[in-house]
Amino acid sequence: MDTTMKKLPAKPVDRKKQAAHWLIAIATVVIIVWSCTGINFGGIKATAGQIAGAIFAGIFHPDWSYVYNGSGEDLISQLWQTICIAFLGTFISAIISLPFAFWAAHTRHKHWYTSRIAKIVLAIIRSFPEIVLALMFIKAVGPGSAAGVLALGFHSVGMLAKLFSEAIENLEEGPNEAVIAAGGSKFHVIMFSTMPNLMPALISNTLYRFDVSIRSASILGLVGAGGIGYPLIIALQYRQWDRVGIILLGIIIMVVIIDWISGWIRKKLV
Numbered sequence: 001m002d003t004t005m006k007k008l009p010a011k012p013v014d015r016k017k018q019a020a021h022w023l024i025a026i027a028t029v030v031i032i033v034w035s036c037t038g039i040n041f042g043g044i045k046a047t048a049g050q051i052a053g054a055i056f057a058g059i060f061h062p063d064w065s066y067v068y069n070g071s072g073e074d075l076i077s078q079l080w081q082t083i084c085i086a087f088l089g090t091f092i093s094a095i096i097s098l099p100f101a102f103w104a105a106h107t108r109h110k111h112w113y114t115s116r117i118a119k120i121v122l123a124i125i126r127s128f129p130e131i132v133l134a135l136m137f138i139k140a141v142g143p144g145s146a147a148g149v150l151a152l153g154f155h156s157v158g159m160l161a162k163l164f165s166e167a168i169e170n171l172e173e174g175p176n177e178a179v180i181a182a183g184g185s186k187f188h189v190i191m192f193s194t195m196p197n198l199m200p201a202l203i204s205n206t207l208y209r210f211d212v213s214i215r216s217a218s219i220l221g222l223v224g225a226g227g228i229g230y231p232l233i234i235a236l237q238y239r240q241w242d243r244v245g246i247i248l249l250g251i252i253i254m255v256v257i258i259d260w261i262s263g264w265i266r267k268k269l270v
Contacts, residue, residue, distance in 0.1 A: 054239070054241055055241050055244075057241065058240070058241020058242040058243075058244060058245050059241060059244060059245035059248065060245065061242055061245065062242055062243075062245035062246035062249055063240070063242040063243045063245070063246045064246065066243055066246050066247075067246065067250075073231070075228075075246060075247060075250045076250075078221075078227065078228040078230075078231055079228055079250050079251075079254050081145060081226060081227055081228070082214070082217045082218055082221070082226075082227035082228045082229075082254070083214065083217075083254070083258070084145070085145050085148040085149050085152065085217045085220075085225075085226055085227050086152065086210060086213035086214045086216070086217040087210065087213075088149045088153075089148070089149045089150075089151070089152030089153040089156060089213055089217070090152065090153075090156055090160075090206060090209050090210040090213045092149070092153040093152070093153045093154075093155075093156035093157045093160055093209070094156075094160055094202070094206045094209075096153070096157050097156075097157050097160040097161040097164055098161075098164065100118060100121070100122060100157065100161035100164075100165075101160075101161045101162075101164030101165040101167075101168055102165075102168065103115070103118040103165075104118035104119050104122060104161060104162070104165035105165045105168035105169050106169060107168065107169050107171075107173075108168065115165075118165075119162075119165075122157075122158045122161050122162050122165075123158070124158075125154065125155070125157055125158030125161075126155070126158030126159060126162070127158075128154070128155060129155075130151050130152060130155045130216050130219070130220060131219070131220065131223060133150070133151035133154055133155055134147055134148060134151040134220045134223050134224075134225040135223055136151075137150040137151050137225070138223065138224055138225060143224035143225065143226075144224075144225070144226050145225070145226035145227070146226075147220075147224070147225040147226065148217055148220045148221070148225035148226040148227055149226075151220060151225060152213050152216060152217060152220070155216075156209055156213060159209060159212075160205060160206065160209050163201075163205040163208075163209075164198075164201075164202060164205065167198055167201035167202065167205065168194070168198060171194065171197055171198060172197075175193040175194075175197060176189050176193045176194065178193070179192055179193045200269045203265075203269055204266045204269050207262040207265055207266055208262065208266070210258075210262060211258060211259055211262045214254065214255060214258050215255060217229075218232075218251055218255075221233070228247060228250065228251060231243070231247060232244065232247045232248075235247060
C-alpha cells in the first residue's frame with residue numbers, strides 16, 4: 001500500500017457567504033447593545049444584600065406550620081384545589097376538543113380548506129395566554145376557582161384538539177375500510193374502529209396536557225383565579241419568605257409526583 005497520499009485540494013472559501021455571516025453577527029451585536037441602552041438601571045440598592053439574605057433564609061427555613069392546620073387555607077388544601085382546577089379544566093377541554101379534532105383532521109374531509117379553516121380556528125384559540133383568559137373570566141364570573149377552570153379549559157381546547165387531530169391523521173385506514181365493507185355507517189366507523197384505535201393517543205395526550213395544566217393552575221392563582229398562586233402572591237407582597245419557601249416546596253413536590261404518575265401511565269399505554 002502506497003503510504004504517500006496526495007493531499008486533497010483545499011475547499012475554496014466562499015467570500016460572499018463568509019462576509020454575510022460576519023455582517024449578521026455584527027448586526028446582532030449592535031442590536032443587542034442598542035437595546036441595552038434603553039434600560040433604566042438605577043444601581044444596586046444599599047439594602048439589596050439584606051433583602052436577598054432574608055429571602056434565602058426564608059426559603060431554606062420554610063414555615064412548616066402552614067402545611068396543614070384544618071382551616072382550608074393551608075398548603076395541602078390549596079394544592080388540592082390547584083389539582084382539581086387543572087383536572088376539571090383538562091377533562092372539560094378533552095371532551096370539547098374531540099369534535100374540533102375531527103374537523104381539523106385533513107384525512108376526514110374531501111376538500112383541503114375544510115381542515116385548514118379548523119386549524120386556523122384552533123391557532124386563534126391557542127393564541128390567548130391563560131393569564132389573559134383568567135383575567136377575562138374573572139370579570140365574567142368573579143375571582144376564584146371557576147375562572148381558573150374556564151381559562152384552562154378554553155386554552156386547552158386549542159392544544160388538545162391539535163394533538164388529537166394529528167393522532168387521527170396518523171391512524172391507518174384498514175380497520176375503517178373493514179367496517180365499511182361489512183356494511184357499517186360513518187357512525188359505526190367512528191364507534192367501532194376510529195375511537196378504539198384512537199383511545200391510547202387520546203389518553204396519553206390528555207395526561208400530558210394535565211401535567212402542563214398543573215403548572216398553569218399554579219400561576220393563575222397569582223391573578224385571583226384560585227389555587228396555590230393566591231397565597232403565594234400574598235406571601236410575596238407581605239415579604240413572608242418562610243411562607244414563600246414552604247409554598248414553593250409544596251409546588252415542587254406536587255409537580256414531581258404528578259409528572260411521575262402521568263409518565264408511568266403513558267408508558268403503560270404505549
